[in-house]
Amino acid sequence: MSEFNRSASSKRMRNIVALGKKYSRTAFPNPTREGCPSRSSLRAMANRDRRLTLKDLPVSHVVSCSNCFREYTRFRRMSVLVRGIKITAALVVLAAALVAGRFAWNYTNRRGEPSISHEQRTVPESPVANTQRPPLIAPFPIQIDLASFSPTRGDDTKDDSRHAIHLPQKLLRANLLLPVGLEPGEYAIRLQDSAGTILIDQPASGHMKDGITSVEIDIDLSVAQRGSFTLMIRPPGLSWRRFPVVIE
Ligand SMILES: [Zn+2]
Structure with missing residues (x-):
């Protein structure tokens, strides 16, 4: 699916939702589920499955069948929820990676520091140690x-x-x-x-x-x-x- 088709598809989807809001969920009752697409088609549509083209999606049916519309909106909510969880999970993983990276960076830097801090700590003191302080081991x-x-x-x-x-x-x-x-x-x-x-x-x-x-x-x-x-x-x-x- 091209970028154009995808954006057209998204626009169409938004129109469906708008229609759903405009008409009640019961505007097109279809108790016998006549001509209804398979649940997998509705799910694919709700999931914005990129393998499907706009022609494959039962858009025209969904907007004229309250049952399918309700099913579609349910799938859609789940899809958005799942995607939200996935995004959240991805963000958590990313944040964890950043924290781990930062920790590793700090750890590496800290490991590099002792020689410097050791030098800074002992060098100014060594003349003092030679003149004023007793030997390390007292005689x-x-x-x-x-x-x-x-x-x-x-x-x-x-x-x-x-x-x-x-x-x-x-x-x-x-x-x-x-x-x-x-x-x-x-x-x-x-x-x-x-x-x-x-x-x-x-x-x-x-x-x-x-x-x-x-x-x-x-x-x-x-x-x-x-x-x-x-x-x-x-x-x-x-x-x-x-x-x-x-x-x-
Ligand atoms: Zn239907």
């Missing part, structure tokens, strides 16, 4: 009293090997109470493994308090192997003192 404070070890000279550690200093496998803030006789000043601290590899080598200041010289130093043993080590302390202007250490 474990520990006091190591080396006073029980008599100061020795040179590399002889045989006498001290019986008294190992036991240290936990953590980031330590060690306060080393130095053996009697050691003076305040710049110390060097080393941690050496049994193979002689120096794991830690850093300077530290010795301070005198109540007649005892102490050195505070952060020693990160969190990544150190468990086992025997040697803590080496060199007082200012003197040779290394060695203390056996067991990391456990």
Whole structure:
């Protein structure tokens, strides 16, 4: 059916409805249903079946048969209702698709955001973290009293090997109470493994308090192997003192 025919058909249909309104539904009674088209024809007409041409539609009969007119208007109402439901359903599906699409779009965008927001969140704070904030893992404070070890000279550690200093496998803030006789000043601290590899080598200041010289130093043993080590302390202007250490 061409566009022209379809619009002509629609116009004709509207005329039928107008006629139906103009004449009563009982203006053309046809109790014996003489010459009436099949219900499927009426339904096709009501449904505006595009496969049917205007000639196929029993228009002239419907406008002159109250029974068919009533049937037609009933089919027509159903058709409009069904089409309305279909349109509503289609709109619901479309709306759902739009919502889903929007949700997916938001989800994708949000998934893309964390790296940006993470950057925005951490970058301005990192200088602060370096200067003002404590390290992520607070050092474990520990006091190591080396006073029980008599100061020795040179590399002889045989006498001290019986008294190992036991240290936990953590980031330590060690306060080393130095053996009697050691003076305040710049110390060097080393941690050496049994193979002689120096794991830690850093300077530290010795301070005198109540007649005892102490050195505070952060020693990160969190990544150190468990086992025997040697803590080496060199007082200012003197040779290394060695203390056996067991990391456990
Ligand atoms: Zn009829």
